[in-house]
Amino acid sequence: MPKTPTADLVAGPVAPGVPKRNPIIVADGVSRRFGGLTAVDVAHVEIPANAITALIGPNGAGKTTFFNLLTGFDQPNTGTWTFQGRDLARVSAYRVARRGMVRTFQLTKSLGLMTVMDNMLLGATQQPGENMLRALFRPLWRSREDEIRVRAQSLLERFKLDTKAEDYAASLSGGQRKLLEMARALMSEPQLVMLDEPMAGVNPALTQSLLGHILDLKEQGMTVLFVEHDMHVVREIADWVIVMAEGKVVAEGAPDTVMSDPAVIDAYLGAHHETDLGTLSGQLEVAKGMESDVVRSDIEEAAKDAH
Amino acid sequence: MNLNFIWLALGEAISPTTAAYALATIGLVVHFGFTGLLNFGQAGFMAVGGYAFAITTLKLGLPLPFAFLAAILASAAFALVLGIPTLRLRSDYLAIVTIAAAEIIRLSVKTPELTDITGGATGLNGAAATFNALNPIPDGRYGIGVLTYTADQLWVRVLGWALVLIACLIVFLLIRSPWGRVIKGIREDEDAVRSLGKNVFSYKMQALVLGGVLGGLAGALFILPRSLQPDNYGTQLTFFLYTIMLLGGATTVFGPLVGSMLFWVVLSLSDGLLSLGVRSGLLPLTSTQQGPIRFIIVGAALALLVVFRPQGLLGKKKEVFFSA
Structure with a gap:
């Protein structure tokens, strides 16, 4: 999958907060304070649709907090944002997910005492059996269950977890849990996938296959936004890079441009990062x-x- | 030597009290075992159900179905009142609130000002009258050996265990359904479930109400063979239920049945054995010491159980293996 060129993404001169031709998220004036500390203070940022965007920045830059705000896991002090043109600020986390914006977590959240298959099935939407009264009558939810099981099976095969389907998720290794969390997020057929450090703690071979999966998502028409510290990964798959520092968006652009930006080198990469x-x-x-x-x-x- | 106590102990396995404890524990399994809700006030749910049942039949004079309905509605309302402020918070808050709320209920119904309604500290008597009036079993004595029951005693056992089995069936169907999958997910990590588009608060509330209603019905069942005493609903009742749950297995639907039967049989058997020992002079105890000693034995047995079989009698070994 070739990278999307900068000219196809932006609608204006490249600078922090540049408008995009086809944004999936448009955020304005988003701030989050914890007491005296301002964790996030983003004036304006747009995430391009059907592209892979990396969110980078030093530890404590507010990347994860920004993730939490966008996905409804935390509430902002100020700010608004839209997702696919619809207002999404202060919407609760589960509704955000239902709108097609799913996330994974920096510290993997696999559901340990459930089987890998049950983890996957839980990610599906529109299962009538999740209603308490209908749950009592199997014929009401059985056909949907069969459908989502087929989807789960094919995703598990893609992520090479199919042999583990009936094992407890707790028995998986750290890297396999990352894969499971990502596969589970895809069960709902989302439009935007937000990955918080998907490569952290994953061995090189697995990193390669995860990269392949992320590129697949773009090919299938999804948008990916991910936080990552591994610059090789960012350079390899990201179409667009947004740099945060001290809660603000300090730079954005194509990976190579951003990584040679002196301000970015100064604030994050360090002079000798190569x-x-x-x-x-x-x-x-x-x-x-x-x-x-x-x-x-x-x-x-x-x-x-x-x- | 009189060995009748062995028969009586076995009779405990099917006593209505055992059924009531099993039913309340099924509720606790829904809360704690499957949803991960720390409810330390199941005694409060039983009290609410018991009082609603007794007051409806004794003070309002309504027929039996209304009394059961009242027990269901009152315990569901109690669950809502406890759940609305706490279920959005961390799980420990529910534990604190439920343990306090159960005590509030117990102490409130004892106030002399409420004697006309709740019977104050003496409680209420005769709530089973309308229940026994519906007894279809002809008079007579039923059973074998020492274990014979009057028609009313048999009636309460039949209905009590029928109630327990219906509860087991409902919970079993729910747990293996997609609904059960969601609540088990919440037990494991509620943020993960939230990120998958499930309304976690609503599911926790549903589970709290379901388990609470089972507790309330157990409260009603509990007073059928006896009078209603506010002090029966102390914190220790909740901990007996926890003991039963751990005995049977916290994540099993039928564990509470086995746990409750075993709990009461062992309690009764040890009572019989101890009194035999005391009377024959083998044990250096007085008959007043004999009562509390039983509970020491139960406590020690529970400690051994958690060490050597932490998954309970019916639980799966592999669940414990990973929960370190």
């Missing part, structure tokens, strides 16, 4: 005159001066 850590700390030998060698001698000299 350099291998091992070469900096002296654990690895490097040839004289290479970038990391220069950086290391700079650091050592600075340390000497300090003494």
